[in-house]
Amino acid sequence: MNDLLRKSIELYSGQSLSEECALQFNAFVFEKTLDKKALLLEAGQSCNYIFFVLSGSCYSYLADRKGDTQVVQFALEGYWISDLASFFSGNKSTYSIECLEPTKVLMMNKAAFEQACSAMPILERYFRVLIQNAYVSMQYRMAKTTSEEAEDRYTEFATRHPDFMQRIPQYLIASYLGIQPQSLSRIRKQLASKR
Amino acid sequence: MNDLLRKSIELYSGQSLSEECALQFNAFVFEKTLDKKALLLEAGQSCNYIFFVLSGSCYSYLADRKGDTQVVQFALEGYWISDLASFFSGNKSTYSIECLEPTKVLMMNKAAFEQACSAMPILERYFRVLIQNAYVSMQYRMAKTTSEEAEDRYTEFATRHPDFMQRIPQYLIASYLGIQPQSLSRIRKQLASKR
DNA sequence: CGGGCAGATTAACCTATGTTAATAAATGAA
DNA sequence: TTCATTTATTAACATAGGTTAATCTGCCCG
Known part of the structure; x- marks a missing residue:
């Protein structure tokens, strides 16, 4: 079993994973390798899988009213990503999931x-x-988003997720934070001049 | 066992609840009656319970950076409410929970x-x-909040939760939607004049 | 190595929502 | 019923962030 996954399971379950379970688990999953920009899921299809990122990165998004991309989640190595509503119900997915880099998933x-x-x-x-x-x-x-300004949200995001900052394009981070790329640029400039 | 609760369990679990289970369940919970404005939980304390609303209503909130109330969740009859992070970890709660009406909870x-x-x-x-x-x-x-304007969020909320609209003061709905009460007033006026 | 394209920045202007403050309407307690 | 308090509305003004459009940077690929 992949080491990232084992650690994730042990961390969140609070128990240690037996060798037996680890082997058994492998029978339930399979691996797939994808190019940058490849889709793990396309909105409108039924989402038949949950994905565990082994290497690379991806993000889920939907098209908002104006047809623009609205980022919902980022997933680097060690994260699960899916459209759970669709996965559990079998209904059509509302999100698409796209690779940001060449990516391996379970x-x-x-x-x-x-x-x-x-x-x-x-x-x-x-x-x-x-x-x-x-x-x-x-x-x-959600509570932070509705009560704080974009600058604070950006600062918190950057602090909490320095790893995301290195690998995710700014225009997607802007979308995730609920602002335009231009606004994020402006905010970054202001922050830079403050020091 | 309370009928609302039984229905909730059967609905979400997708199974029917045996009489035996229903009786057994009752041993795990107790009932409490609270006045309007009474607190089910105060931020900073440890949250030792999850609450199922039998009658009345309440809401959870936190104090934002400026010290203003930021509403997190509403709960009418048939809803569960708590501070789950605190409940599961034992850490101090970030939210308070206050009754909007005289309220009975399990x-x-x-x-x-x-x-x-x-x-x-x-x-x-x-x-x-x-x-x-x-x-x-x-x-x-979250995706809707970061991509849509306040007016759309209000309209969707009002459509989805007509029952909330009757019983929850507007200034709390405004907070939940992430806007000022004055802005909600303005939006309502605009919407009214559109018809 | 060079042309093209994706991403980032900048600037000018616009608009939704915040802010402040005053008033009005509703609610509730004496 | 009346008064006090809470909630809602209105209006004038301020501002964060959106919009449009132009430019800049870097990097991928032929």
């Missing part, structure tokens, strides 16, 4: 997910905690 | 939550799906 479909969770309680717990944490930080981020 | 502490989930798989599943859905809609709401 893929797991719904049947495998259900089976793996039933077979290994540690996984059931792992995914529950993962989603729980994602929900909690989403809720917090 | 309360469940962490030990009870863990026990109940272990004892009854239907509950484990219920809470997982509940959080999963909450996460999914939070992510979607």
Whole structure:
């Protein structure tokens, strides 16, 4: 089993993963390699997989009212990404997922997910905690977004995610923060002149 | 067992709840009645419970940078509300929860939550799906918030939650939407004149 | 090595929302 | 009922961020 994944499982489940489980897990997933700009998922299709990023990076997005890209999530190595609503319901996905770099992912479909969770309680717990944490930080981020200005949001993002800053183009970070690339440029300039 | 709760469990777990489970569940929770403006939770304390609203309504909020109230969630009858980060970690809560009306809640502490989930798989599943859905809609709401204008957000909120509109003061809805009460007033006026 | 394209910056102007302050309407307690 | 308090509205002005458009930078690929 991939080391990143093992660490993720042990970290979030709070338990250590037996060799046996690790082997069993491998039977439920498969690996895929994608080029930069390749799509892991296209909005409108049903999302049949959850993806674990082994190397590279990708992001999910939707088209807003005006047809512009609205970034929803970034995923570097060690992150899971998917359109969960579609994955769990089988309905058409609202998001697309695109690779930012050449990317390797592990893929797991719904049947495998259900089976793996039933077979290994540690996984059931792992995914529950993962989603729980994602929900909690989403809720917090939402509160910050509605109460703070773009400059503060950018500063917090840059502080929290220095690794993202290196590898993700600014115009996508701007979208994620809910502003135009031009505005982000302006904000960066202001911040630079403050020091 | 309360009927709202039974329906919620059956709806989200996708299974029907046996009489036996229903009785067993009751041993894990207790009821509390609160006045309007009473606090279910005060920011800074540890959040020891999750609350299921039986009647009345409440909302969670935090103080933003300027010390203003930033609404995080509303909960009418049939909703769960808590500070999950604090509930699961035991750390101090970032949110407060206040009753909007005289309110009756069911309360469940962490030990009870863990026990109940272990004892009854239907509950484990219920809470997982509940959080999963909450996460999914939070992510979607976030994308809408960063890409759409206040007017659209208000219209969508009003359409999706006509029940909230009747019972929640406008200045709290404004906070939830990330705008000032004055701006919401202005937006409502514009919308009214459009018809 | 050089042309083309994606990404970033800059600037001028525009608009939605914030701010401040005053008033009005609704609610609730005595 | 009346008064006090909370909530909602209105208006004038300020500003963060959007829009448009032009320029700049770097880098990928032929």
